[in-house]
Amino acid sequence: MDDSSTLHVQKHVEFIKSLDNKKDLESLLTEHIRMNGAYWGLTALDLMGSLNDLDQDKIISWILQCQHDCGGFGGNIGHDPHILYTLSAVQILALYDKLAVLDSSKIASYITGLQQNDGSFYGDEWGEIDTRFSYGAICCLALLRRLDAINLEKAITYIVSCKNFDGGFGSTPGGESHAGQIFCCVAALAIAGSLHYVDKDLLGWWLCERQVKSGGLNGRPEKLPDVCYSWWVLSSLAILDRVHWIDRESLKTFILDCQDIENGGISDRPDDAVDVFHTYFGVAGLSLLEYPGLKHIDPAYALPVNVVKRVFS
Amino acid sequence: MAGKDDEEVERGRLLLSQLDRLLDADPFIDELGFVHPSELVRLKSVSDHSIAEAADVEPESKHTHSYEEKKQYAGGGEEFAYGHKEHNDLSCDDCAFWCHDHKLAIASPVLLLMYKAAKEAFIAIKKEYLIYPRQDGLSSKSEMIGRNQGYQQKLMSCTRALVLINSDHASAWNARKRILLMGLKDDLMAELRLTRLVLSCAPKSEEAWAHRRWVIGCIKGYHTVLDGVLEGDSKLIELIAERSRMNYRAWRHRCWLVSHMSLTQVSHELRRSKLWAASYVADNCCFHYRRCLLLHLLQIPSSSGDHCNEGTVNKESNCSGSSQSGVSPAMSDTVAELWKEELSWSADLIKSYLGCETLWIHRRFLILHFLDHHCMKHCKYHWHSASEKYVGEVSIDTDRSSQQDALVESEFRFVDFCLSACEKNHPEEAKRQKEFAITYKLWILVMEHRQMLLSGSQRNEAFIQELRDVKSVLGVLCSEKQNLWEGLIPPLLGPDVVASMQA
Numbered sequence: 001m002d003d004s005s006t007l008h009v010q011k012h013v014e015f016i017k018s019l020d021n022k023k024d025l026e027s028l029l030t031e032h033i034r035m036n037g038a039y040w041g042l043t044a045l046d047l048m049g050s051l052n053d054l055d056q057d058k059i060i061s062w063i064l065q066c067q068h069d070c071g072g073f074g075g076n077i078g079h080d081p082h083i084l085y086t087l088s089a090v091q092i093l094a095l096y097d098k099l100a101v102l103d104s105s106k107i108a109s110y111i112t113g114l115q116q117n118d119g120s121f122y123g124d125e126w127g128e129i130d131t132r133f134s135y136g137a138i139c140c141l142a143l144l145r146r147l148d149a150i151n152l153e154k155a156i157t158y159i160v161s162c163k164n165f166d167g168g169f170g171s172t173p174g175g176e177s178h179a180g181q182i183f184c185c186v187a188a189l190a191i192a193g194s195l196h197y198v199d200k201d202l203l204g205w206w207l208c209e210r211q212v213k214s215g216g217l218n219g220r221p222e223k224l225p226d227v228c229y230s231w232w233v234l235s236s237l238a239i240l241d242r243v244h245w246i247d248r249e250s251l252k253t254f255i256l257d258c259q260d261i262e263n264g265g266i267s268d269r270p271d272d273a274v275d276v277f278h279t280y281f282g283v284a285g286l287s288l289l290e291y292p293g294l295k296h297i298d299p300a301y302a303l304p305v306n307v308v309k310r311v312f313s
Numbered sequence: 314m315a316g317k318d319d320e321e322v323e324r325g326r327l328l329l330s331q332l333d334r335l336l337d338a339d340p341f342i343d344e345l346g347f348v349h350p351s352e353l354v355r356l357k358s359v360s361d362h363s364i365a366e367a368a369d370v371e372p373e374s375k376h377t378h379s380y381e382e383k384k385q386y387a388g389g390g391e392e393f394a395y396g397h398k399e400h401n402d403l404s405c406d407d408c409a410f411w412c413h414d415h416k417l418a419i420a421s422p423v424l425l426l427m428y429k430a431a432k433e434a435f436i437a438i439k440k441e442y443l444i445y446p447r448q449d450g451l452s453s454k455s456e457m458i459g460r461n462q463g464y465q466q467k468l469m470s471c472t473r474a475l476v477l478i479n480s481d482h483a484s485a486w487n488a489r490k491r492i493l494l495m496g497l498k499d500d501l502m503a504e505l506r507l508t509r510l511v512l513s514c515a516p517k518s519e520e521a522w523a524h525r526r527w528v529i530g531c532i533k534g535y536h537t538v539l540d541g542v543l544e545g546d547s548k549l550i551e552l553i554a555e556r557s558r559m560n561y562r563a564w565r566h567r568c569w570l571v572s573h574m575s576l577t578q579v580s581h582e583l584r585r586s587k588l589w590a591a592s593y594v595a596d597n598c599c600f601h602y603r604r605c606l607l608l609h610l611l612q613i614p615s616s617s618g619d620h621c622n623e624g625t626v627n628k629e630s631n632c633s634g635s636s637q638s639g640v641s642p643a644m645s646d647t648v649a650e651l652w653k654e655e656l657s658w659s660a661d662l663i664k665s666y667l668g669c670e671t672l673w674i675h676r677r678f679l680i681l682h683f684l685d686h687h688c689m690k691h692c693k694y695h696w697h698s699a700s701e702k703y704v705g706e707v708s709i710d711t712d713r714s715s716q717q718d719a720l721v722e723s724e725f726r727f728v729d730f731c732l733s734a735c736e737k738n739h740p741e742e743a744k745r746q747k748e749f750a751i752t753y754k755l756w757i758l759v760m761e762h763r764q765m766l767l768s769g770s771q772r773n774e775a776f777i778q779e780l781r782d783v784k785s786v787l788g789v790l791c792s793e794k795q796n797l798w799e800g801l802i803p804p805l806l807g808p809d810v811v812a813s814m815q816a
Contacts, residue, residue: 024425025424025425025428028425028428028429028432029428029478029479032479032481032482032483032484033481074484075483078436078439078484079483079484080483080484080487082483124483124487126487126490126523126527127527127530128523128526128527165604165677165678165681165682166674166677166678170565171565172565172569174568174571174572174605174608175565175568176561176564176565176568176597176598176601178561201759201801201804202759204797204800204801205797205801208794208796208797211794213793220559220561220597221597221670221671221674222559222595222596222597222669222670222671223559242800244796244800245796245797245800245801246796246797247793247794247796
């Protein structure tokens with residue numbers, strides 16, 4: 001049997017679980033984004049049917065300790081709040097079907113306070129603006145069913161103002177098109193029911209041009225392919241209903257080639273070092289490609305489809 | 314075991330205080346690197362050698378030169394009295410640090426110890442200072458201020474170590490912002506230098522770039538300083554971009570600077586970045602930067618003149634392809650001239666660098682705006698295959714649609730030229746060149762189709778024929794993207810044509 005032709009689910013589950021106890025420099029240097037790390041790891045586990053392998057109560061108690069009085073969450077205990085960690089915290093609680101433990105009004109009021117007159121969002125109190133934060137705000141409030149807390153129309157107008165000549169989107173008006181930013185903008189517009197602002201054919205074309213000879217996807221012209229774009233590009237194509245425009249088989253092969261078959265985990269490119277970020281995006285990409293045995297993932301909320309259905313049922 | 318842990322904690326604190334002294338002694342350190350210990354030994358032997366050689370040279374002159382360089386970069390807004398302390402005077406661990414000529418190297422193995430020490434100090438001080446600043450029970454006001462200053466200093470020093478080792482530690486950067494808000498302009502200039510130092514080691518750091526923008530936002534009140542900062546930052550990004558290619562965050566910062574620029578500054582930047590772009594033709598970021606500049610030209614109001622006016626400050630330039638323009642007729646010619654130059658230059662680059670995706674994308678952008686923007690309506694271009702050169706001429710009489718037809722026709726000839734180009738020595742590049750050329754032709758047809766939809770006109774026979782031809786060439790040259798062509802092209806042909814093709 002060719003080892004790289006299948007997804008080594010159990011190895012990846014063990015790899016993600018092992019991250020909890022690491023104490024090296026790398027884990028110390030990523031302490032500040034642990035909330036994101038937890039979301040990546042737990043969502044990947046859920047897609048692979050192993051969410052309950054980790055201690056749910058311990059995780060939820062840790063998440064709640066990361067919340068500040070303002071309503072926002074930090075990336076770890078003692079770290080400043082930010083919209084991106086707030087989103088990850090809410091997503092993890094959605095995975096566990098525990099959104100009820102949150103004071104949604106408090107979080108909604110934190111996010112309301114970050115919206116600016118032009119519809120854009122600050123990431124935190126310090127004023128950096130980015131379409132990633134627009135996605136964070138819209139996705140988070142939608143999961144809390146509190147989209148009424150912001151001026152959604154203005155938020156949409158701002159995102160649309162970040163559209164480029166190639167159909168893509170950048171981080172701010174005039175920013176270069178980037179697959180990660182495109183996911184944020186397209187997914188936010190999808191959640192807000194405003195996909196008619198997206199030039200589906202033009203953007204679909206740009207996204208398909210991200211597929212390189214090896215089958216992998218890059219995030220911008222002339223860049224190397226990277227497993228994380230299997231998510232950013234593919235989820236955007238899925239929202240635009242154009243996944244069939246790319247060569248799905250060769251992409252699947254590329255992702256599977258990036259597995260560490262011995263120790264688990266997925267890397268950015270074949271034979272590189274694995275990490276939880278690429279492991280999640282690899283598994284999520286395969287889920288969008290309907291890889292057998294994986295749960296289906298929702299391309300806009302970046303959560304398993306059953307979780308999203310449960311939230312909105 | 315506990316003893317060993319204690320020893321390590323102590324060593325971490327000691328190293329941290331040495332790092333502090335090194336950084337305080339030379340505030341103009343502008344490059345940082347984490348290196349293998351053997352590299353530290355090598356650096357030390359090289360610098361010892363050069364110090365021995367330099368012993369015969371007048372030391373003061375060397376020193377002054379480097380100070381002037383730093384001062385120039387900082388845009389003239391800094392008033393720092395440069396100390397004469399050299400790192401040689403400092404007692405520091407030779408196995409951990411090397412500092413020479415404003416460059417600092419730290420041995421990788423000590424990072425963990427220092428980071429732990431800095432983190433521990435950060436948590437302790439933050440608790441005392443940020444959480445309980447007014448509950449310290451001190452009776453005298455001056456005593457309280459003195460104590461607060463002490464805390465501030467400690468906080469600035471441990472957060473400096475944290476961000477140097479971990480540039481994305483947002484809470485550390487934020488703690489610095491809180492303290493800087495109470496401070497002075499000079500502190501802000503020092504903070505700009507710190508972000509530069511961090512970026513020298515971590516050029517893609519999201520948080521370091523964001524912090525830099527925050528600092529620039531704070532010094533916006535000091536206009537003379539700001540102009541220097543804008544130019545300095547533009548140069549800084551070129552330096553960083555040479556080492557860190559297609560660095561999205563660095564170029565995002567440079568595009569952000571454009572929103573603060575006047576027409577003169579924008580045209581200057583366009584000319585200045587040309588050489589860089591031509592040297593790094595595969596760097597899409599630089600070409601995107603040029604697109605920002607070109608679009609900004611279309612948006613600068615005619616009254617803005619040469620000075621950076623308030624109207625342009627705070628406004629990001631809009632690259633969304635809007636056709637609105639506040640450009641006066643006289644300026645319109647200048648702007649059109651710059652755009653025309655770009656189109657001609659783009660053709661030269663495409664012919665010189667075969668199969669470069671970035672160059673073709675740039676041309677897609679240019680042609681879209683030439684077909685779309687009213688500012689360009691007086692410009693007429695033809696590509697002459699004989700001289701293989703673009704020439705531009707101004708014609709006011711020709712009506713817009715026939716001019717567009719001529720432009721499209723000329724672009725198709727350019728595509729044909731590129732398709733027929735055969736490069737035996739570089740078959741791979743030639744193949745890519747053909748792929749990009751034919752997809753560029755498809756791009757023009759898609760743009761034409763959009764205009765037809767807008768104007769309500771019908772697809773004519775010639776358009777359908779061109780599209781069918783392009784589709785069959787794509788099927789040969791870019792067959793691996795067959796799914797894309799099958800999805801994209803049939804709707805452009807229309808249901809009747811597709812049905813007849815299938816029949």
